Amino acid sequence: MVLCSKRFIASLEASLTEVVVICGWILHLRELARTTFIVVKDCSGQVQCVVASELVRDLKLKLDEPLEIRGKIKPDKRAKLGFELEVIEINVLNQVSILPFNSSSDISDIGIETILAYRPLSLRHSEIGDIFRIQAAILQYFRQFLGARYFTEIVTSKIVSSGTEGGTNLFEIKYFERLAYLAQSPQFYKEYGVSGLERVFETGYVYRAEPHASSRHLTEYYSLDLEMGFINSAEEVIELERELLTFIFEQLNQNFADQLKHYRTKLLPSMLNVPTWEFTECLKLLNHHFGRNDLIDDLDPEAERQLCQLAEAETGVAALFVIGFPLSARPFYTYPRGHEGASQSFDLLFEGIEITTGGKRLHKREDLKQSLTNRNLNPASFENHLQMFELGMPPHGGLAIGLERLTSRILNLPNVRQASLYPRDRYRITP
């Protein structure tokens, strides 16, 4: 048998008369006395294959075995596709061990540990595979939207000599004779990118050595970063994100309607009318509606849920931008907003959780230097960075979206680990 003549299942048609070869995994198997029905699945679709039971009895076929099948199309109006495949020859390409579940099992009770330990198998399961097909689509739409608006994709080093925010929560790398660190963010490189190309984006991993082991944190997560030059205020970044997410959501609604239905009751909303609320206003609302008086310079997960609830009551969409976080609680490169210690830093809260942080940044060397001094950071140790702001840096801002968080909100997954193929946390570095 010759594998190279393999066809994708999606390319089969009722009118084909020649012998065809398909490959795929056994998704369903029904062995009757005379006839055996095998539903075979590949990356393009699935087809029911029919074979005389005596021909396959010795093979002791098992679910999830990879097969190569030579056969002929047999039109059959009762079949989903309008035809079945009559098997001429069947070849089992690899053995499977005893499996804890199959790619056609009900997996609602299967825990994350088993899903990860059997990642190749869990990924073959259509429900779990869909998480990652949708994640791939998010990436595609993110890049497509930005590419059409003069953004250039950049790839920037993840090995850095110091942190972007003064050096906490960094993973240390032994780099030949010296120490280096895993990048917490492409922030500085995005800003240099703006000075060169005006609008840039990057999709890549960032690293946070945070000792959390919560359902919302990973030590390594995939960040959708963008940065744009010549802006006046953070609101322009917010407006871009409204349009960006609306585009991504519309594409997903169109192209993954069935898959989304499995995970969420409503289609994804338009984000065009998501409101922007001031941080101080949010604190008042939280106090008024929920009696919260424990928040000072940041929100907590409970407050994020509560604010989304209030936004949903008001707009029908459980999402809001919060702008004006206290300058002191945000990184040194944050641009101030007005004169009362507020900043042009914002978060996007979506369906109960923060999925974006963004803002306008300082673009003048002297302002950055002053800000470092105000925070008791030594400008001298940022000198190489500060110099980059003397080469024609325009006013600018940007944002970062956590891919796993966005995916898990879109699909209503309780744990961000479910949206990561190989999650890394405080305790996990395998598989």
Added chain:
Amino acid sequence: MVLCSKRFIASLEASLTEVVVICGWILHLRELARTTFIVVKDCSGQVQCVVASELVRDLKLKLDEPLEIRGKIKPDKRAKLGFELEVIEINVLNQVSILPFNSSSDISDIGIETILAYRPLSLRHSEIGDIFRIQAAILQYFRQFLGARYFTEIVTSKIVSSGTEGGTNLFEIKYFERLAYLAQSPQFYKEYGVSGLERVFETGYVYRAEPHASSRHLTEYYSLDLEMGFINSAEEVIELERELLTFIFEQLNQNFADQLKHYRTKLLPSMLNVPTWEFTECLKLLNHHFGRNDLIDDLDPEAERQLCQLAEAETGVAALFVIGFPLSARPFYTYPRGHEGASQSFDLLFEGIEITTGGKRLHKREDLKQSLTNRNLNPASFENHLQMFELGMPPHGGLAIGLERLTSRILNLPNVRQASLYPRDRYRITP
């Protein structure tokens, strides 16, 4: 002035009558007694602005300063665009220091150290910016081609508990209380991906703690990886790469013709007829044509150049696939080819250098175990990996293309560092 009404230069038209705001950098500046001409460049294009010299004298304008300009379109047939912008108001958005070059300078004599130390400025230079615009386009076409052929993009962890090839040349990470490593390759994860999704690709960094400081090596490089299931032989992967690169090259020829001309004399070739030569045959050719008798189980940079030369003489294109490298010189998961110690591992040599390694992989647990044993590696320490091959792993293969190498070959750049925004090598971790 209001930045948010900023227009892209590309959106200006001779017929516009209202006052417009543009932003960008000073690319050229010509100050005459009465009139000053300022060519302003943004991410979309460039336009000549005209202003009475007395109005801007006090600003002491300098090349590469970021500006905001309010003005009116003035049709002028002598101008490139058919119009100029008559300046009403001009606003310098940031100061620039004394620069070693400008974004309009002749930079043919400027070394890589200066280019990197002034990355925001060098990136603004159109010749250098083009390297990275073309690199971004390569990424886009790579993903587009594969997406249309049932490949799903995956993102996989770069923090791993051991190496894919037994543990040499790994960067060590301090991961809380234990050690972890930076991934040398997504190889294992790609294979798991095939078992789940049949066809996967990933674009991401890989890490090699190799003490080279050559013009062709980086310790961190961006790898274009793909892996596909249900193949019969490595030749199917080779055929896919011929089509993939031909697609990428055609798109570049179409969309970046002018930019390519600056870097290479000929358009990029079709790769459809690039031949596949056996490794043993290559050794004979090298001996016959160049008197080489020093090569045993691998090629060296000189041999790569020599083989490309021979291929060009034969086919007109300086490229060839070399297949059948000795099994013993390739990783443990490599599939054998015939019975004489050869493997189904191949390289693609393109214009003098290896830009791809790929091949068919072992897909049966027992074969992998045997291969580990043959290499004096302990199968027990690969047990978690071996188990993944009992879940329905099909025959498969794939390849990896180094993005910086591919870019530097396409643009005829002598040093791979020129195709990396922030190269990392034995001695460099900044900027």
